[in-house]
Amino acid sequence: MPTVKELFDNMPSTFQKEAAVGMNVVYQFDITGEGGAKYHAAITDGELSVIEGQHEDPSITITMTAQDYIDLSTDKLNGQMAFMTGKLKIKGDLSLAMKMPKIFKR
Numbered sequence: 001m002p003t004v005k006e007l008f009d010n011m012p013s014t015f016q017k018e019a020a021v022g023m024n025v026v027y028q029f030d031i032t033g034e035g036g037a038k039y040h041a042a043i044t045d046g047e048l049s050v051i052e053g054q055h056e057d058p059s060i061t062i063t064m065t066a067q068d069y070i071d072l073s074t075d076k077l078n079g080q081m082a083f084m085t086g087k088l089k090i091k092g093d094l095s096l097a098m099k100m101p102k103i104f105k106r
Contacts, residue, residue: 004031004066007073008039011050011104019102021046027096028058035066043103060092075106 002010008029020043027041040055041048064072068087071077079097082088090097 002070002074004035004037004069007070008037008050008052011041012048014104014106015048016103016105017046017048019099020048023103025059025093025096026055026057027100028055028061029069030061030063031066031069032063033065033067036069058092060090060094060096062097063089063091073106 022045023043024045025043027043029039029041031037031039037052038054039050039052040058041050042055064082064087068077068082072079072082072088077087079088079101083090083097
């Protein structure tokens with residue numbers, strides 16, 4: 001089972017550059033509970049940088065517990081179901097959350 005840190009460290013290898021050309025957004029991840037941390041993924045015209053910490057002006061903020069984030073990232077938890085049951089909270093541009101499966105392969 002990967003850790004939250006390992007998942008974020010691995011995020012660049014899952015990035016689909018061609019799906020993000022023209023995008024200029026920041027995904028903020030607030031991962032709570034044991035093993036959690038704050039990370040942000042900045043996409044600038046098809047280029048990705050993943051940084052630990054809080055971004056000052058994210059386009060979208062995704063909040064989940066560490067275990068739920070791990071489960072979502074390893075296909076043990078469905079994203080739509082997590083959102084509908086309150087395990088996944090989104091603040092900001094909801095359409096950006098819906099683009100994530102195209103931008104990041106599993």
